[in-house]
Amino acid sequence: MQIKTLSIPNGPRRLSAVAVCIIVAVLALLVTKWSFGHATAINASNIEVAELGAALAPSDPQAHLEYAYLLGKTFLPADQDRSLVEFEKAAALAPANYQTWLALGRAREQSGDAAGSEAALRKALELAPNYSRVQWALGNLLVRQGRYGDGFGYLRNAAASDPVFTNPAAASAWQILGGDTAKIRNLLGDSPRTNAALSVLLSADKRYADALDVWRAIPDAEKKGLKEPGQALYSKLLDAGLYRSAIEVGGTAGLFSDNAPATGAVSNGGFESAITPNDPNPFTWAITEGSYPRIGLNDAQKKSGSYSLLMNFGTGDKGSRPVIQKMGVETGATYDLRFYYRSELRTDAKVVCRITSAVDANPIATVPVTSSGDWTEAGTTFAVPAGTEGIELKLSVEGCPANGCSIAGNIWFDDFSLTKR
Numbered sequence: 012m013q014i015k016t017l018s019i020p021n022g023p024r025r026l027s028a029v030a031v032c033i034i035v036a037v038l039a040l041l042v043t044k045w046s047f048g049h050a051t052a053i054n055a056s057n058i059e060v061a062e063l064g065a066a067l068a069p070s071d072p073q074a075h076l077e078y079a080y081l082l083g084k085t086f087l088p089a090d091q092d093r094s095l096v097e098f099e100k101a102a103a104l105a106p107a108n109y110q111t112w113l114a115l116g117r118a119r120e121q122s123g124d125a126a127g128s129e130a131a132l133r134k135a136l137e138l139a140p141n142y143s144r145v146q147w148a149l150g151n152l153l154v155r156q157g158r159y160g161d162g163f164g165y166l167r168n169a170a171a172s173d174p175v176f177t178n179p180a181a182a183s184a185w186q187i188l189g190g191d192t193a194k195i196r197n198l199l200g201d202s203p204r205t206n207a208a209l210s211v212l213l214s215a216d217k218r219y220a221d222a223l224d225v226w227r228a229i230p231d232a233e234k235k236g237l238k239e240p241g242q243a244l245y246s247k248l249l250d251a252g253l254y255r256s257a258i259e260v261g262g263t264a265g266l267f268s269d270n271a272p273a274t275g276a277v278s279n280g281g282f283e284s285a286i287t288p289n290d291p292n293p294f295t296w297a298i299t300e301g302s303y304p305r306i307g308l309n310d311a312q313k314k315s316g317s318y319s320l321l322m323n324f325g326t327g328d329k330g331s332r333p334v335i336q337k338m339g340v341e342t343g344a345t346y347d348l349r350f351y352y353r354s355e356l357r358t359d360a361k362v363v364c365r366i367t368s369a370v371d372a373n374p375i376a377t378v379p380v381t382s383s384g385d386w387t388e389a390g391t392t393f394a395v396p397a398g399t400e401g402i403e404l405k406l407s408v409e410g411c412p413a414n415g416c417s418i419a420g421n422i423w424f425d426d427f428s429l430t431k432r
Contacts, residue, residue, distance in 0.1 A: 040096070042143075058082060072105035078113060093267035095122050102131070109139035114150060121150060122368035135331045143172035144363035147213045149300070154183060174204055180239070181208035190216060203233040207240035220231070221246075223256055226263075242266060249293060251253055252369030254401030255339035258294065270340065274339040275346065280427035282308055294339070296320075299332040304418070306334060314386045315350040322406075324356065324418045331360075331405035331418065337369065338429065340395050340402055348404075349390035350427040354382045358418040361410040366393060369401030380422070392432070 022115040030116035058081050066075045079097035082090040091152065101113040116131035127418040132149040139145050150165030163184060192209055199205050206225050213222035226234075226244060234241065240356040243266025248257035255274045261267055272278055272294035279286070280296055286296050286308065298306050309321035320334070348366065356362065362380040367373060395402070404427075408418060 025078050028322065036203055058085070070104060072101040072108065072111055075101040075104065076111065076285055079114070079118070083121075091122065093171045095116060107138065107374045109135040109142065109145060110383060112138065114392055116148060116152070125152070125156060136248065141172065141181065143169040143356075146172070147176050153184075154187070159187065159198065168197045170199070170204065174225075178208045178211075181212060182206060185209075185212045192221070203229045203237060204240075204316075207237045207244075207360075211240050211243045214244050214251075217251070219248065219253055219256070220249060226260060234263045238264055238266065252371075252399075252401045253293070254337055254369055254402060255341065258339045270295075271294070272339065275341065275344070275428050275429060275431050277338065277427040278349075280429075281316045282320045282425060283316050286320075290320075294337050297335050297337075299333040299335070304331065306332070309423060310360060312353060312423045313352075316425075319353075319423045319425040322422050322424075323385075324358075324420055326419055331408035333405050333412075335403055335405045338402050338404065339398060341431070342400050343397060345394045347390060347392050347430045347431040347432060348376070348378070348428070349388065349430070351388055352380050352383070352422060353386050354380060354420075354422040356382060356418060356420040356422050358420075359410075360406070360408045360418060362406075362408055362422060364389070365405050365407065366391075367403050367405070368396060368399045370399050375399075375402060386425070 025347060028193075058078075062078055078291045079094045079101065082094035083099065095118050098111070098115045100212065102109055102115045105129070110120065112131045112135035116128045116135060119125075120128035129149070129152060132145065132152060135142075135145045146165045147169035147240045150162045150169060153162030153165065156162070163180075164182040168182045180199055181195065184199055185408055188198075192213070194429075195209060197203070201296060206229050210226040211220045213219075213225060222244060226241075240308045241260060245257050245261045245264065248254075248260060252349075258272050258274055262271055270292070271285070272280070272292065278292075282296075286298060290297065305323040305412075306327070307321060308318040310318050312321070313319040322334070333367070348364075350364065354362065364378040364380060366376045370374055371397075376391045377395065378389050378391050380389065399401070406424065
């Protein structure tokens with residue numbers, strides 16, 4: 012290969028070439044320095060490293076932002092002041108970037124400069140008028156200043172753009188307006204998501220009737236998309252013993268997948284479906300934790316179908332654990348409960364099927380279960396007390412002394428039904 016030598020003549024041309032080489036070298040050094048500083052700052056995990064990065068890349072707004080964020084995390088007064096200075100630098104270096112103004116607005120408010128904070132946030136809004144985070148920040152600033160009309164207007168817009176802001180917007184309005192739903196709707200609007208959030212707040216305040224009115228006002232087609240607030244309202248109603256209302260909300264919110272519970276009915280009354288521990292559906296048979304007696308489905312003895320429920324006490328031991336089912340019912344209605352059992356138990360205790368109110372645990376009706384050689388029908392007719400819309404049916408052993416009583420043998424149950432008169 013022939014090697015060619017480039018010769019640079021003496022004089023101005025040589026000086027120009029040398030100058031170009033020097034400029035290129037300086038520019039390369041500056042770019043390298045800036046890139047190193049940028050990478051150092053944005054990946055820094057401590058203040059000293061971030062400070063070095065910002066010093067190496069003084070014209071990089073992101074480097075100053077990262078340095079400012081780390082300073083702000085210490086909560087030391089001196090660092091808070093330095094943090095604000097760095098936020099100011101970042102905004103000055105990137106005046107067309109809404110994120111730097113948003114960060115500066117928050118920092119100014121923390122420093123006590125409400126007017127400066129508003130100015131920065133309004134600049135961010137000018138640059139990004141449809142960004143929910145900007146509307147949320149400005150709205151909160153104005154609300155904290157008592158400027159509710161404008162402030163909640165921005166919060167409403169933020170919630171409309173991003174559902175994640177709906178619940179905190181409703182909670183803020185609830186606290187400020189003392190739970191006045193009419194005023195809250197006037198400020199936040201009457202959207203399905205806002206109403207769903209209000210229904211949860213009302214239920215948390217134990218205003219269950221109001222919560223249900225608000226939930227029912229939401230179009231049914233919209234409720235399926237409101238599973239999170241629907242689940243929250245459902246849980247509040249369930250905890251309050253308002254089972255009929257819980258079933259209604261759970262159904263309209265799409266919380267039940269298969270075998271949705273129905274008001275005024277026994278779920279799996281013939282025991283043809285499996286009974287699983289920790290079943291997420293509270294409206295089916297629940298077996299209390301424990302190992303005695305053995306409880307499960309049995310295909311050797313059944314009144315109809317393929318299975319019955321067997322409580323096996325074996326050759327004798329002390330103790331018991333009940334089987335319970337929650338049910339929704341109509342307040343003031345009269346129901347007939349019917350079921351079949353076959354008992355070969357040997358015990359001085361009483362086996363009963365007891366119905367209690369889910370609201371206050373007061374007894375409503377009791378059906379005694381006695382020894383029988385064959386399948387025996389049992390049942391009762393009862394009226395649901397005023398203020399009660401949930402009952403609990405419990406199969407249990409009662410009447411044992413404090414130290415327990417000995418129980419031996421088996422008892423089977425089958426074909427539970429509840430009929431409204």
